[in-house]
Amino acid sequence: MTWFVYLIRCGDGTLYCGIALDVEARLKQHQEGKGAKYTRGRGPLVLVYREALGTKAEALRRERVIKRMSRAAKLRLCAPGSSRRAVRPRPASDPRP
Secondary structure (H helix, E strand, O other): OOEEEEEEEOOOOOEEEEEEOOHHHHHHHHHOOOOOHHHOOOOOOEEEEEEEEOOHHHHHHHHHHHHHOOHHHHHHHOOOOOOOOOOOOOOOOOOOO
16 A cells, blocks of 8 residues: 655645545545645645655654645745656556666
8 A cells, every 4th residue: 555645735825734545535535624624714725746655654754754844845845846746656566676
């Protein structure tokens, strides 16, 4: 199972960080007001960053690191052209390391 850490840009310009197995489904929950209390009433919500990690523990550790970053660092992380932006996992059948 692949866990993800993600960043959502809220309508008021703030950033929300979370983890999920299915980022699109979690974003939909946030948009419907059934996600985190923080995102309720802050729409529109836009997914700006997602990073694939191996386990829930790794995702939680990475989330903690991102939450401690400055706003400027978070914006650099999700900026177009960032090398880590929207990382997608390779299929298990892919032999590359």
